[in-house]
Amino acid sequence: MTLAHALLDKRNKIGTFNGHISMTSRLQQARAALLRAEKHWQGHAACVNGGQPVLIKRAFGGIDLGNHFAAGGLMTTGLHEIMTEHHDSAASALAWYMAGLSPHSHQPAKQNKPATRLWVQHRKALDQGQVYAPALFAKQSNPQCALVMMNIDQQQTALWTCEEAAKSGQIGNVILETTDYDLTTARRLQLACEAGSCRLIVLRQHRAGQKIAPSPAWSRWHITPHGIYRKLSLIGGRGVRPASWKVCIDEATLRISVAAPLENRLPPKPHAIPEIRYPAHAGGYGKNKGFSRQGPDLCRHAK
Amino acid sequence: MCGLTAQARALGILPAMRLAEARSIVPDLINITEEPALYEQYQARIMRHLDRYSPWIAADRALARENLAGQTGFWLEMTGGIHLFGDEETLMAQIERDLRHMGFACQSGMADTAGAAWACAQFLTGQPLRTLSLPADHAKARQLPVAGLRLPTATRATLHRLGLHHIHDLADLPRATLTTRLGPEVLQRLDQFYGRLPEHLNFQLPSQPWLMRQQYGEPLGDAANLEAAITQLVQSLCQDLQAHHKGLRRIILRCIRVDGHTHTVAITTSSACQSAPHLLRLLAEKLPGVDTGFGIEEVIVYAPWVENIAFRQISLEAQNPSASDTIALNELFDRIGHHLGPKDQLYRPDHHASHLPELAASKKPVSAKGTCPRLAESPLPARPIRLINPPEPVQIISRAANGLPLEIRWRRMALKIENLRGPERICPEWWHYLNQEGFALAEETRDYFHIQDQTGRQLWLCRHLVRRDRHIEDENTHPHTPSPQPDFFRPPCAMLPQPDPDLWSVHGLFA
Incomplete structure (x- = not known):
């Protein structure tokens, strides 16, 4: 199959999307498909790590992430950001859960040595006290991963440490708590992650209403209390269709799962849903102006 | 003749006697070559x-x-x-x-x-x-x-x-x-x-071959030259170590200047190391501190702490990319550890078998073996993911009839408690109260509550008991002790603001 055929094939598939996807996201999807087709053509797509799948298609108790990422799923490596405030530690749990995500989570990991995780805390970043390590392993009698923690006084040192650890290729997951950083720093971190195939999860301090500085992160998340549940939002990233879900966190295992799977049900195959036409305003999705960055079917629960 | 048995000496044979002479005394002498x-x-x-x-x-x-x-x-x-x-x-x-x-x-x-x-x-x-x-x-x-x-x-x-x-x-x-x-x-x-004159004995000291010393007729005045000299020395030291299957844990570099000033750089690694590039990289971070002055005439590289290394073949089946290489990992921690400042910490979390939450989480050095962030045999009730240590005191705005708080003020925010679970009572360690009764009612006893506020935030609230009757008890037990103040200085008891019977604080945040 030549490149042109692949492209045409993808275009035809994309052509069946009509209705709830706006023009921009269609373009994004087309671009991503083109990129994937090119990589397939060159022979090194989706087999970066020895032929294993590198995208997480399903997470958070069965949410299909493939619909929300132009790449087809959540990247296992690279930079991911979690926006958080001082008074809520759900972001820590989210970071810990994301650090444990793997593309084949249903299979037990066959490892000789436990993969090391590094948790770097910049002292002034989050006013939440220390991470309490026994709670992270509360239900695991034999912890499968070795955890190394750091408390660092200067942000510069914290960022250097993360870059060094990510570049070394010896550490699978780095969690970094830091104050805000600029685009150059984020780009450096992203490149270091790519060099060492490391997943870097940054807990980025963010106040509600504050403008978020741009960054090349693959995904950007936000988690807030929502009654007895939490509202997990995918708010940005590269080629990301934003969405939010109602989730709950298991206190013991720190697993995050969708609170009401039926309510949060994801759209089935695009051709199966009845065609709903929204007036295509320049501003967003017509009826759901309040949730203009979200897909219309995903915010039904927010009354 | 040397080395006589006691029997031979009894027969009259003397040391340094010729063999023929000895044979004439004892004809059937057994002689063995020295x-x-x-x-x-x-x-x-x-x-x-x-x-x-x-x-x-x-x-x-x-x-x-x-x-x-x-x-x-x-x-x-x-x-x-x-x-x-x-x-x-x-x-x-x-x-x-x-x-x-x-x-x-x-x-x-x-x-x-x-x-x-x-x-x-x-x-x-x-x-x-x-x-x-x-x-x-x-x-x-x-x-x-x-x-x-x-x-x-x-x-x-x-x-x-x-x-x-x-x-x-x-x-x-x-x-x-x-x-x-x-x-x-x-x-x-x-x-x-x-004892009027000293006597020098030739004491047998352990041989220390892990020392490289190089003297220069022309002192090294340039940082680049010094670096080249150190590179050469460290490489030869590492070759020696590799030949003996040893690795160093500590390396000391000493640069002696022409004027006698000595600059010493000491580096400790987290595991036995015999790779010259790694050591040179660690040393390179400290080398800008060496002042060459008028020139360095002697460089000494010394490894005072050397351990045996046993390399094993890595199993070929393990093709998992996430499984990390121990040596490379330790080298990474060396690099990070040497870069840290005095206030920075690099540690492995460890679980200490204690009921007190702040004592249960301890810190071990990265090179420590057998650390376990969670002891399997030690029971652990629900614990917050973040521990605020020391606890942050909260102010009680209103209480229910049973004394539990309904509304608290924490970090200048008014929190309305919607859900409260508990208490989990943690008594102080009994061995501190061996001679006292009722240690469970001591002031160090804590009650922990898991609360949820109106926004859904989940906190770990801690209550310390404060015994209100303590002062009264003290006076009752020592009735004859004269009061330090005259009575009229003391306001009547009813006017005194009653101390809060319990202190409340936030000790952690749940996810």
Whole structure:
């Protein structure tokens, strides 16, 4: 199959999307498909790590992430950001859960040595006290991963440490708590992650209403209390269709799962849903102006 | 002839006798060729054994060289170490018993100087305790034979011919004539016997080959030259280590300047390391601190802490990319650890079996083995993901009838408690209250509540009990103690604001 055929094939598939996807996201999807087709053509797509799948298609108790990422799923490596405030530690749990995500989570990991995780805390970043390590392993009698923690006084040192650890290729997951950083720093971190195939999860301090500085992160998340549940939002990233879900966190295992799977049900195959036409305003999705960055079917629960 | 058995000596055979002469005395003499290597081997074995009494051991080389009777001697420097074995008598008895058990006949003696100790061991026979403390045992020392001075055979023969048999014969003679007639050695040995002259023993110290030293005729004035010199030294040290299957844990680099100033850089690694690039990278971070000044004339690279390394083949099946390489991981932690400032910490979390939450989480160094962030056998109730230590006190705005808070103020935010679970009571450790009753009601007892506020935030609230009746009790138990203040200074009790019966604080945040 030549490149042109692949492209045409993808275009035809994309052509069946009509209705709830706006023009921009269609373009994004087309671009991503083109990129994937090119990589397939060159022979090194989706087999970066020895032929294993590198995208997480399903997470958070069965949410299909493939619909929300132009790449087809959540990247296992690279930079991911979690926006958080001082008074809520759900972001820590989210970071810990994301650090444990793997593309084949249903299979037990066959490892000789436990993969090391590094948790770097910049002292002034989050006013939440220390991470309490026994709670992270509360239900695991034999912890499968070795955890190394750091408390660092200067942000510069914290960022250097993360870059060094990510570049070394010896550490699978780095969690970094830091104050805000600029685009150059984020780009450096992203490149270091790519060099060492490391997943870097940054807990980025963010106040509600504050403008978020741009960054090349693959995904950007936000988690807030929502009654007895939490509202997990995918708010940005590269080629990301934003969405939010109602989730709950298991206190013991720190697993995050969708609170009401039926309510949060994801759209089935695009051709199966009845065609709903929204007036295509320049501003967003017509009826759901309040949730203009979200897909219309995903915010039904927010009354 | 050397190395006679006790039986042969009893028959009249003397050391240094010719074989033909000995054969004429004992015709059926069994002679064995001398084996110096075997002798060395036994000497090393005894030395290794004696190491348990004192680390300072010196072999008596003169005895081994001159005396052909198959004897050997060792000096042990026991200063400050005798109390570990009881007293002098016990120690000497133990040494003799141990050596006899190993199959060697042995005589021991102890004195203030090495020369006197030698004489004691050789000639103070028949005494229950062969120790010589010089000012006190002066009379005993004077009775020792002249042979105890370790003089050459010719000198000893001369002395014998002159009728000088004992040390007191020599010591009473005028010193000036002794040197002119008998040579300088007699007086030197006599002074060493009495401690007037020092005696340097050749102590056997462990060999330390992990040291590289390079001197430069033309001092190194340039940082680049210095770096090249260090690179060369470290590489050769690492090659040596690799040849011996060893790795260093600590490396000390010392640069000596022309004016005598020494700059020392010490680096410790988290695991035994023999890779030169890694060490050079660690050293390179510290090298800008070296001031070359007028030039560096000597560079020393020394590894004081060396460990054995056993490399195993990594199993070929493990193709998992997430499984990390231990050596590379330790090198990474070395690099990070050497970059950290004084306030930064790098640690492995460890679980300490304690009910008190802040004591349960402990920190171990990264190189520590066998750390476990969660002990499997230790019970752990629900614990917050974030622990605020020390706890942040909260203000109670309103309470329910049972004393539990309904509304609190924390970090200048008013929190309405919508859901409250608990309490989980944690008593102080009972071994601190062995002589008191009712330690469960002590002030250190804590009650923990898991609360949820109106926004859904989940906090770990802690209550300390404060005993309100403490002051009253104190007064009741000591009714006759005069009050430090006159009564009229004290307001009536009813006017005093009652202290809060409990202190509330936030100790953690749940996810």
